[in-house]
Each structure stands twice: as structure tokens, then as C-alpha cells.
Amino acid sequence: MLNKLVDFVEQTRRLCKKVCCLSLAEVSSVAMSLMVIGLTGCRTDDDVVMPTVTPVEKVLTDYVGLYVLCEGNMGSNKATLDFLNLTDGNYYRNIFPSRNPNQVKELGDVGNDCKIYGSRLWLVVNCSNKVEVCTADSAYSLGHVDIPNCRYLAFHEGYAYVSSYVGKVNGESVLGSVYKVDTLTLRIAGQVTVGYQPDELAVVGSKLYVANSGGYSAMQGMGYDNRITQIDLSTFTVDRHIEVAPNLYRLRADRYGQLWATSRGNYGSQPSRLFLLSAESGQMAVTKKFDLPASDLAFRGDSVCFIGVDDTHPEADYHYSGIIDMRTRQVVSNHLFDGLDDLETPYGLMVHPLTGDIYVMDATNYVSNGLLVCYDAQGRKKKWQVFTGDIPGHACWLTKKTVVKETNAEE
Secondary structure, X not given: OHHHHHHHHHHHHHHOOOOXXXXXXXXXXXXXXXXXXXXXXXXXXXXXXXXXXXXXXXXXXOEEEEEEEEOOOOOOOOOEXXXXXXXXXXXXXXXXXXXXXXXXXXXXXXXXXXXXXXXXXXXXXXXXXXXXXXXXOOOOXXXXXXXXXXXXXXXXXXXXEXXXXXXXXXXXXXXXXXXXXXXXXXXXXXXXEEEEOEXXXXXXXXXXXXXEOOHHHHHOOOOOOOEEEEEEOOOOEEEEEEEOOOOEEEEEEOOOOOEXXXXXXXXXXXXXXXXXXXXXXXXXXXXXXXXXXOOEEEEEOOEEEEEEEEOOOOOOOEEEXXXXXXXXXXXXXXXXXXXXXXXXXXXXXXXXXOOOOEEEEEOOOOOOEEEEEEEOOOOOOEEEEEEEEEOEEEEXXXXXXXXXXXXXXXX
């Protein structure tokens, strides 16, 4: 069987005119991947780019691996999708071209969000104005949805909700929208107007919450938006706007129905801050403000892990990390892991749901390969690091349950 797999890879490599310096073990691993995705052809105009494989460590749990979406530089068409395979202990950099050899432009321009819903992997490609939809277990493209200036994703009862800056009209900033997409047909089922330049979304019960940034508006002297928009999903209409802070960005719902929102401030007199919203009084409202910067969040049980960069100091940026108890709403640690100062630009954060291992995405200098760095659950030891694509910042977990669904003939 191994010889047949090696022959298959060699034939594919010859057809694609791509010479790969792989060991026998690496060839076997790539062969298994190609057999899964059913690679049957090559580009005619250029060579298919094969993924770069880097050994890491095996972690055998129900979490098969981690997709890492790298933004790439705007205008360069360099968005890439990486995959950390915890089952075979390898990191595969830039897997999308080899798994989708007929896509001329590969993934597109600026990867902005990635999530798995059901058996499908959804990838938001901002400047390409599309949401790419793939099989979750293999990243084989099933099609895409055209949405202008799309930003982030949320899901609820068979629909995907996509925030969109929409763009500018006659050079002026306009209100953004949330698009409602049928996850089976990939057809747009509705659109609702929200605030200026909406970013992350979160669902609590039957309500969808959208963090509005107002980035374009601020550039035109109108100031940042400071509102979270609440949408009733049963009618897909706006209920109300909740004033929080300028330039909102991240928005996550925890297991208790609370919302954690980050504000990037105005990069000067108003610094980046973290806010907690809850519905204790019957309606969602700001419950607490944390005087610390937070650029990304990850939940681990009842803990909120965070990283942040304070860029208000003229001398240098300061990096922060810590842990908040989501029940008591108190900061329990100002130190998530050792080595934070060794990172150039901590940009994204993930935590393994079972082992508690900490994964930090470092955008480095924004123009060359980034890093994915893994620390143990206590944050005392750096276990490994690998090079990623340019500007890694978004990731989602692939589980055994998802793989079973995808390979089920009835799906």
C-alpha cells in the first residue's frame, strides 16, 4: 500500500512539474493527504504549489488539528491556509493550492476569518470580496459567496452571518451590513444595515451582536463608531444599538451568555480596552470595563485568556497577556505565558480545549513569514514554533466529529 501511495505522489509531482525534496515519511504523509482530497489535475499556466511540511509533535485527542488562516499583505493576493495536523505531528504550510489546483488565483487577497460549521470550513477573504466554502476535513473548495468587503462570520440554525464594510459611495464612508447566507445552498437570504465598518459578531440566544469599528469614518473626520448592534434573528431586523467604546473589534460570547468586546481606541488619548456585557437587567449592557489592552481572546473552561498590545506609548509598544475568571469577572493573572516579550507582533491566540496548550500567532514584521508558537498549559515552557504564511491571525479547530461527518456518504 505504501508503494502505491508513493507512486501516486511521484506521478502527481511529475504532472505538476514540481520537484519536491521530501523524505519517504513526508512523501507518505503528503500522499495520504492527496488521496483524501482526490487531487486529479494540475494548473496549465503555472506549477501547483505543494505545502511545506514541518514536524512538530503529536497530540492525540478528539481535536485532529488547527486550521490557521494567514492574511497576507493587502493587494498581494497572498492569503494562505495552513494546517497543524496533531494526529501525524506535522505543520503543513499553504495547503490550499495543492488541494484546489484548478483555482487560478488560489485563495485570494487578505484572509480575515475562518470557522467550521457542520462539515464545512468557511474562509472570509476580505479584499477578494468573497467567502470561500470548503470541506472541513480536506479544505477542498465547494464554492464561494460574493460579499463586498466581508469581514467576520457567525452561525445560527443553518445560516451564516457575515459582517461587511460594504465599501464607500463617492469616496465617503457608508453604513455597513450583515449578510445572511444559507449554509446549504450558499445563497444570500437577507441583508440588514448596522453601524459603520462592522467587525466581529456573536450569537447569544436568538440575538446577533455586531461590533462596529468606524475605521473608514474616522479617516474622514467623522470619528469612530462606538456601538454594538443587536439584531433579532427571528425577524432579521435591528433591535437597538449599545454604546460601548470607540473602534470596536473583537466580540465573543462565553458559556454564560456574556459578551466580551474589545475596543482599539483611537491609537492615542483613548487606549485599547476590554469590556464585559451581560443581560442582568433584562437587556444586554456594559457590566464592567477592564483597564487593559486586549487584541485577541480565547476561552479555556471558565477562564478568558487574552493577549494585547498597548501602542499609546511613544517609545515602544508594550505587550500584555493574562487570565480573567468569567464567573467572578476578576483578573486572576497578568501573565498567560513566558516569552511574550520574545514575540515581535503577537496577533492571534488559540487554546487547546482539552490539553490547555496555548498557541500564539506572531505576525512578526507583517511582510514576511509569521510564526505559530506553542506553549504548555501553564505557559512556562515553549514546546515548539513553526513558520507560517504572512500575518497569521485567524484559526479554528478541526475535530474527529467533523471528519466523521465529512466522510459519511449520507452527508
